[in-house]
Amino acid sequence: MREIKIIHFATYPVRQPLHGGQLRVAAIQKMLTNSGHEIIHMATYPYFIDSGGTSNEWDFIIPPDYFEWAQKHDLRPTDVDCSEFFLKSKVIYDKLVSQIQRTKPDVLVIEQAWLWPVIKKIRDENSNLRNLPLVCSSHNIESQLLKMVLEIDGVAHNKIETIYFRAFHLERDLILHSDVIIAVTEEDANLFKQIKNQQVYICPNGIAQSAPIKDFATWKSRYNNINFAFFIGSFYPPNSEGFMTMVGPHSAYLAPDMKVVVGGGVSNLITYHKDYLRYKGLIDRSFDLLGILEAGHLSSLLTLAKAILLPITHGGGSNLKTAEAILTEKPIVATSKAFRGYEKYLALPQIFIEDDPYCFKMKVQELLDSKKTITLSQEERALIQNVLWENTLSELPHIIERLAKE
């Protein structure tokens, strides 16, 4: 098989992947690179986002003046309107076109739809690029997710509707023009098929092997005599909303020797939640909001935790943290939404699905109080290995290769 040259368009850098989107894109690129193909990662993102290393000509960083101007004009430069950054400036637009022309790609992959308007224009205006195979790589039904995030943020209804329709049309148009669509769940795939019933593949989310543990003894001594459940989530409103609904808003149901430890950017977000001030004392009592953690510390906490929590109440797509939790083989308390895309693991004995907030809390309490351990069979342990990226994305190189061949 000859080497395929792919330009991968996204709205974030992936040199040091942290959030779910970055992790998936990094895993896709690693899989394709390991299959012998060349990947060029094009990213556009605002100046305040850490590029994660030395940026290159494919990093189209949105400067402060444009960012402020866009916000002042009610544009959303990080999602729905990110193409405007290129369309409003001939210099930036021409630079992108010339780089694409110079690269001579075989396949274009658009991650999460937002850059479609500019790619569409480039394809329309450059006949040699017009027929290049186009892949839409989706993480979610973005328009629905964006609507939900805006609702959580308390944005005015008419404004939400305007943004939602712009996102919906953009996403729909990309699907109509794509040769291949990659979805993360069957639910998302079925929705895409309703728009265009061809070439929709499912590549579920996965997880890499955990990083080696770090400072284990120190964490162990910190949580000496404490049974804790662990929740990790990024600085993303649905994460704090899900946590406060299913695990919070208070910790009174946890005995004094129990805790819920929270890692990741969601820790900060919880302190901005509408219920935080009311229940501050009962949140501080038994919820340890640790903030962003190094991968090694995360591994230590996952090892020490008695249970892992996946209180996902909003959003589409599938949750990378679910794969991470499954891989630990620890008891998991989750909502059914958290297991979207991971349905085949639901029969595992350590997985407990609770969609009612009270039942969720009671299950956490029960697991933290329990002295029983759950033993997994050989078959169950083998099934768990399927959550690794190398297994969830194993079909992807073949899909791209077939497309390039056509």
Next chain:
Amino acid sequence: MASQKYLDVSTCFRFQGKSPVGIVRTEYMVAKYILDNELGDFQFCKFDTDQNRFLNVSRQELERVLSSIGTQETINASTSESCGTSLLSIKKKIKSRLKSTAKQIYHRMPPEVAPHFKQIALDGIDFIHGLKDYRQRKKQYFSSRKITSDKYDADWHFFQKDDIYINLGLMWDFLPVKKLYNEKKKIEFKVVSVIYDLIPFIVPEYCNGMHHQFLSSIVDLIWLSNDIYCISDHTLNDVSQFIKEMGMPSRKLNRIYLGTDIVKSENNEEIQLPDQFKDLKSGNFILFVSTIEARKNHELVYQVWRQLYRTKKEHLLPVIFVGMMGWTVGDLFTKIQLDTRLFPEYIKWGHGVSDTTLEWLYKNCRFTVFPSHYEGWGLPVAESLSHGKICISSNAASLPEVGTEYAEYINPIDIKEWVNVVGEYMTNDDLLKKREEKIRCEYVPFLWKDGCEKFIESIKDIE
């Protein structure tokens, strides 16, 4: 070895030289009852915060401590453990010295200045707490050096299996409840405690900044306790509902009955009243005894007196606020001081009032008022009735349980009704006499002796 019953008397140790009010009085009375009745199956203990462990307290030592409560004389605990020169105890001494100096300044101030001083001091404390909180948070979020070990690692081994540990005091002030819970889980001794109210949960708007911490301690206390005693039926219902609502395992809830009997002075000599009360005449003033804080509803009393000043000025009698200055009343007091129609002629305030003066005020007032928004019990209503005086009380929470049919009840936000009833009792001598007569003939204060006996009896059921 047979199981033991331990009464924790730490709160009494901490209140030597002070008046045994509220929670302190409950612990004090039960301890005194056990000593007076020589109940040999009870032991006494206290928690030493410097050494982070429980210590036995001998009966002689406890007798000394109890006799010092309510007197100005502070008895040194006289044990070597409390005389240590650890950094913690030095810090404590400095803190206590600063506190007492602030109190001295406060009590020497004229009443019109004192509230401002207190507000400034409280704001300062809030600021320092806020700063501490910020520093703690900053450390937590931004430093990987945040990982610290639990400082309470060593086991106490003080209680044995099936022992009963009884704590009726201010547990949240000093006791590492989480550690006690772990020890209890391992050793399987029993814990009995009292919840005096759930005010920080039910009416947080009337609390100071410490209510978050208090609420967290109450939750730990519920988890820790096998049996919980509540000081009124209303509080018992609050606690029962709270446990259910919060998803905590159910607990055995019982009543503890506080005494409403008061020790009346036999001294009939004329007393020296403080300057601000010198012109008070027997039967010609209204009394409001309570800490001065928003929950107690001094605002309503001010509004009632404003109305009565307009409509019944010729019959208007002064109201006397007796109590320590609390929180979130700075603006109200500024307002009152600016209202020179009422202040200081018709609204007076006494702080640091001695027991003798208070007794004189109770005996000589026309009636009392107590318009509180929420209470766990409501001692001032009982005290008023014990002195043969009718109390016009709020009908909120537990208050109707305290005054039963002997007090007059009004919704604490119904100003119009308060104006009518207070106005009526100010002018209608026949009505007042009739109500006082009923109290005199029928009202029987509940005795501490009986309350303690009931409590001790119920402990036997736990065994």
